[in-house]
Amino acid sequence: MAQLTFREAIARGVAQEMRRDESVVFLGEDVGAAGGVFKGTVGLFEEFGPVRVRDTPISEQAILGAAMGAAMTGLRPIAEIMFADFFAVCWDIVANEIAKSRYMTNGQVTFPLVIRSGNGGGLRFGAQHSQSVENWAMMIPGLKVVVPSNATDVIGLMAASIRDDDPVIFLEAKALYASKMDVPDGEIVDTLGSAKVLRNGTDATVVALGAMVPKALAAAEELANAGIECTVVDVRSLVPLDTTTILREVSATGRLFTVEENPRLCGWGGELASIVSEEAFYDLDGPIVRITTPHIPLPAADALEDMAIPSVERIVSTVTKSMNS
Amino acid sequence: MSGTKVASPVVDLTDQISLYRCQLELRKFEERAYDLFLENFVKGTSHLSIGQEAIAAGFAAAMRPTDWTFATYRGHAHTLARGVPMTPVFAELMGRTNGLMAGKGGSMHLTSVDHGVMGSYAIIGAHLPIACGAAWSAQYRKTDQVAVCFFGDGSVNIGAFHEALNFAAVWKLPVVFVCENNLWMEYTRTSEVTAVAHPAADRASAYGLESILIDGNDADAVFDVATSAIARARAGDGPSLIEALTYRHGGHSRADPGKYRPDAEVAEWMAKDPVPRYRLRLLELGVSEDELIAIENDVIAEVDRATEEAKAGGIPGEDLLMKDVWADGSGSWRN
Numbered sequence: 166m167a168q169l170t171f172r173e174a175i176a177r178g179v180a181q182e183m184r185r186d187e188s189v190v191f192l193g194e195d196v197g198a199a200g201g202v203f204k205g206t207v208g209l210f211e212e213f214g215p216v217r218v219r220d221t222p223i224s225e226q227a228i229l230g231a232a233m234g235a236a237m238t239g240l241r242p243i244a245e246i247m248f249a250d251f252f253a254v255c256w257d258i259v260a261n262e263i264a265k266s267r268y269m270t271n272g273q274v275t276f277p278l279v280i281r282s283g284n285g286g287g288l289r290f291g292a293q294h295s296q297s298v299e300n301w302a303m304m305i306p307g308l309k310v311v312v313p314s315n316a317t318d319v320i321g322l323m324a325a326s327i328r329d330d331d332p333v334i335f336l337e338a339k340a341l342y343a344s345k346m347d348v349p350d351g352e353i354v355d356t357l358g359s360a361k362v363l364r365n366g367t368d369a370t371v372v373a374l375g376a377m378v379p380k381a382l383a384a385a386e387e388l389a390n391a392g393i394e395c396t397v398v399d400v401r402s403l404v405p406l407d408t409t410t411i412l413r414e415v416s417a418t419g420r421l422f423t424v425e426e427n428p429r430l431c432g433w434g435g436e437l438a439s440i441v442s443e444e445a446f447y448d449l450d451g452p453i454v455r456i457t458t459p460h461i462p463l464p465a466a467d468a469l470e471d472m473a474i475p476s477v478e479r480i481v482s483t484v485t486k487s488m489n490s
Numbered sequence: 491m492s493g494t495k496v497a498s499p500v501v502d503l504t505d506q507i508s509l510y511r512c513q514l515e516l517r518k519f520e521e522r523a524y525d526l527f528l529e530n531f532v533k534g535t536s537h538l539s540i541g542q543e544a545i546a547a548g549f550a551a552a553m554r555p556t557d558w559t560f561a562t563y564r565g566h567a568h569t570l571a572r573g574v575p576m577t578p579v580f581a582e583l584m585g586r587t588n589g590l591m592a593g594k595g596g597s598m599h600l601t602s603v604d605h606g607v608m609g610s611y612a613i614i615g616a617h618l619p620i621a622c623g624a625a626w627s628a629q630y631r632k633t634d635q636v637a638v639c640f641f642g643d644g645s646v647n648i649g650a651f652h653e654a655l656n657f658a659a660v661w662k663l664p665v666v667f668v669c670e671n672n673l674w675m676e677y678t679r680t681s682e683v684t685a686v687a688h689p690a691a692d693r694a695s696a697y698g699l700e701s702i703l704i705d706g707n708d709a710d711a712v713f714d715v716a717t718s719a720i721a722r723a724r725a726g727d728g729p730s731l732i733e734a735l736t737y738r739h740g741g742h743s744r745a746d747p748g749k750y751r752p753d754a755e756v757a758e759w760m761a762k763d764p765v766p767r768y769r770l771r772l773l774e775l776g777v778s779e780d781e782l783i784a785i786e787n788d789v790i791a792e793v794d795r796a797t798e799e800a801k802a803g804g805i806p807g808e809d810l811l812m813k814d815v816w817a818d819g820s821g822s823w824r825n
Contacts, residue, residue: 190630216630222660224653227619231657234623237608238558239631242623257650261613262620270601270609271591272814306823307815330817358825406824440824 178323193245264307287340314378321355338376358405366394419450548712565610576796586803618654644675706734
């Protein structure tokens with residue numbers, strides 16, 4: 166057991182897989198000797214060298230195109246897109262090329278690749294370096310979308326993503342990079358498409374993702390003090406989606422609250438609300454409530470950003486109000 | 491211009507006869523494909539490369555079976571030239587179960603991994619970076635494979651072109667970029683929207699590459715430059731960028747009669763049609779008229795047979811609809 170930050174867990178997860186499989190290669194901007202702008206790749210260049218850990222020009226289409234071409238010809242590339250907002254400049258490669266080509270070719274090609282990216286706000290970077298884009302990725306058929314919320318999950322889900330034969334968008338909450346936890350020693354391999362129940366309660370089920378998970382847990386703690394016992398589910402993977410766990414936990418409490426960092430429209434919680442309405446409607450004791458960032462670009466000022474992204478206080482007040490109405 | 495390559499046939503007569511046959515197959519296939527549109531056997535859209543066959547034939551002849559082709563939506567010729575039989579290509583155009591991708595891709599996305607055809611891409615410029623990735627894989631795995639990426643003159647003004655060229659040059663990747671300059675970017679003359687006269691050749695120096703401009707309607711010249719560029723890539727000396735001048739005889743796509751082109755220009759290029767031109771060369775080299783007629787009859791019979799085989803294919807059923815979104819063969823996104 167060692168205490169590890171979220172950012173250190175990324176390098177550990179990648180290194181774990183690079184050691185066991187020579188076909189795993191890594192590319193991106195400043196990922197080599199520099200160790201990544203968020204220091205998520207520290208030590209990889211030193212251990213695996215410049216042939217397996219390659220710096221690229223600032224050319225996101227080239228980075229992801231190269232990852233795709235390499236994946237369809239025998240490698241298991243991991244590509245880094247520094248900030249998830251930058252997906253917008255290479256989205257053709259993601260949405261039209263990587264996601265569609267297996268289906269279009271009737272299964273002739275596979276894309277065992279991982280695109281990891283720093284996602285979301287909380288660092289006061291302003292609108293072009295802060296958006297939470299998991300809903301962009303979730304809506305594209307052919308992409309798996311993984312969003313870990315703690316260091317142990319980072320390692321296990323990274324390993325599972327690298328070993329998976331499908332393209333995985335691996336979104337790392339920037340706000341969590343510095344968070345720490347005790348991580349077990351040895352190899353960690355998790356399962357994609359498995360949500361995790363982090364806390365059990367009887368009154369309401371709070372489903373959260375990425376950086377919203379620790380906030381949901383903190384809110385559940387406060388709510389318990391006020392007499393509202395919440396189940397907290399960490400979604401962990403939007404595609405594949407563990408609807409079995411989520412439906413079970415929602416049916417058990419009769420209430421669903423989603424906590425989403427993405428802007429309101431077409432956030433993952435909307436899809437979840439739809440599934441629960443269709444398949445567990447008669448288990449519900451009250452309305453499904455979504456707690457999201459409002460439908461705005463994220464502001465830079467700390468005071469404004471804190472108002473925009475769901476906070477522990479907003480989760481507590483929203484759940485309390487809804488449960489008491 | 492400096493670096494310009496001229497025709498210097500390095501092929502022997504047997505190879506030249508094969509090159510003629512290949513060009514003829516591409517021509518007759520696409521003429522039939524056009525007829526099949528008019529008969530409504532082929533739906534949707536299609537982009538023919540009638541007039542540009544020498545490029546596909548010349549390159550395919552210079553490639554090893556293990557090398558990779560990356561083509562555009564105008565990809566029938568490049569697919570067939572690598573040895574993919576006509577029947578599954580016709581059937582794919584018709585949306586039949588015996589199609590190359592069982593009807594799931596269509597005319598613009600022909601792919602046959604078994605023949606090294608790694609896809610036909612219908613977003614302008616997108617496949618240049620993807621070809622870089624395959625080349626990177628060959629470089630990393632030391633397999634001696636080369637990726638050849640074909641695109642039109644309309645691709646040179648999109649960002650992916652520049653990203654890929656720079657990336658390939660910096661990483662010294664075994665990739666050959668081939669710009670088929672047919673002078674027209676869809677409905678607009680490329681020179682009217684491009685800052686340089688030769689959209690690819692004039693930009694090669696920006697990536698530290700030699701400027702290469704060839705007659706793309708001469709299969710021997712194409713074979714010659716393809717051979718040297720592929721050898722360079724295989725030797726680890728990095729990418730090449732080739733601009734091959736050519737002309738599409740028809741419009742951009744099925745919907746386009748190509749009326750915007752001056753008659754004199756069309757006539758000038760029809761006179762440079764690569765297929766009759768190559769036929770004449772073979773006659774001059776001593777191949778008999780009878781032998782050429784035999785080849786032509788054989789090709790037409792092949793097209794007829796493939797057409798009927800394709801038409802006999804089944805209509806895809808619901809079993810295909812949800813299949814192969816994911817590597818496990820399924821289309822399921824939840825449990």
